[in-house]
Amino acid sequence: MRTLVTAGAMVALAIVMLILVGAALDLNVDSAALTGAALGAVIALVPDRSTTARLGGFVVGLAAAWIGYVGRAGVLPDTSTGRALTAGLVVLIAVGVCAATWGRLPLWSALVGVAAMTGTYESAYSAAPSLVVDTSVTGATTALFTAAVGFLAAAAFSAGPAGSSTERRREAAPDDTHTELETMLEETR
Numbered sequence: 001m002r003t004l005v006t007a008g009a010m011v012a013l014a015i016v017m018l019i020l021v022g023a024a025l026d027l028n029v030d031s032a033a034l035t036g037a038a039l040g041a042v043i044a045l046v047p048d049r050s051t052t053a054r055l056g057g058f059v060v061g062l063a064a065a066w067i068g069y070v071g072r073a074g075v076l077p078d079t080s081t082g083r084a085l086t087a088g089l090v091v092l093i094a095v096g097v098c099a100a101t102w103g104r105l106p107l108w109s110a111l112v113g114v115a116a117m118t119g120t121y122e123s124a125y126s127a128a129p130s131l132v133v134d135t136s137v138t139g140a141t142t143a144l145f146t147a148a149v150g151f152l153a154a155a156a157f158s159a160g161p162a163g164s165s166t167e168r169r170r171e172a173a174p175d176d177t178h179t180e181l182e183t184m185l186e187e188t189r
Contacts, residue, residue: 007158011041014153018146029146032120036146039116043147044154049106051155057098057105058147061113064093066140069117069125073132090114116143 015037022029029036043054068090076082094110121139125132 003158007041007045007154010153010157011037011150014149018149029142031123032142032146033149035119036116036143037150037153039112039119040147040150040152041154042112042150043109044151045158046108048108049104053105054109055151057107057109058113058116060097060105061094061110061115062117062140062143063113064090064097064110065114065117065121066136067093069121069132069136069139073125073129078129116147119143120146 015033018033018037019030021027022033043058044051046054048054068086071089072078072082072086076085091111091114094114095107098105098107098110117140120143121136124135124139128135
């Protein structure tokens with residue numbers, strides 16, 4: 001519980017500092033700080049696969065969303081149908097890349113990357129779709145920067161995969177005769 005509170009408090013502090021320092025340096029990250037940092041913290045806190053795989057999935061999703069914005073501006077009409085087709089295509093790109101890696105890159109982290117890009121860039125895109133080439137670079141950079149801040153804050157103070165309840169239970173009772181299956185079943189209750 002202490003690790004959870006510490007990691008959460010550090011992410012909150014990082015978001016506050018990101019907004020204050022960003023304002024002082026005129027970085028314009030105010031509107032993206034909470035979304036990006038919170039999603040970056042998710043990548044750090046979910047103990048599924050390696051850190052490299054989680055970050056790789058995140059980057060794949062962010063790139064898929066970026067491709068979607070460029071395609072949406074250049075090819076598709078700015079209508080509900082155009083937005084729907086783009087959204088479906090973005091998810092299919094993320095699924096395709098994750099499937100091509102035989103699941104080494106987790107789909108959930110790719111979807112978090114999609115959410116980071118869309119959450120931090122959609123309003124800028126909507127304001128000027130014709131400027132997508134210029135503004136999307138800033139949007140992607142903002143998403144990566146704010147997510148990195150959240151990731152680092154959470155990773156520095158979280159227990160990570162080794163802090164899972166299964167690992168803590170094994171450390172507390174090393175002579176326990178429970179099988180791995182019994183331990184997993186206990187955790188689901």
